[in-house]
Amino acid sequence: MKLSSDEVRDIALEARLILTEDELAAAVGYINGFLDMLDRFNELDLEDVEPFCFAETMECPLRDDVLKPFEDRDAILRESAHVERDYFKVPRIMED
Numbered sequence: 800m801k802l803s804s805d806e807v808r809d810i811a812l813e814a815r816l817i818l819t820e821d822e823l824a825a826a827v828g829y830i831n832g833f834l835d836m837l838d839r840f841n842e843l844d845l846e847d848v849e850p851f852c853f854a855e856t857m858e859c860p861l862r863d864d865v866l867k868p869f870e871d872r873d874a875i876l877r878e879s880a881h882v883e884r885d886y887f888k889v890p891r892i893m894e895d
Contacts, residue, residue: 800834800838801831801834802827802830802831802834803827804823804824804827807823807826807827807830808823811823811826815892
């Protein structure tokens, strides 16, 4: 599967990226190289390979998620360039 320049440009616009022609050409080459690499997986004989545990169940030996507060919240806020009052300011990505 290969993507055309127009398809990559459309994907970039959906991601709110504006690419120059040189950047677009590089992105097309990079993405198509990656897709070619993924196509090589179709050549593998996976008949006797058991699925990874996530394919069947979530009963894997993973750690539990534990909510922990930051050690020094004020220092983190002080060092960030995007702080408004006591909150991180993030750019708006959705329109009203």
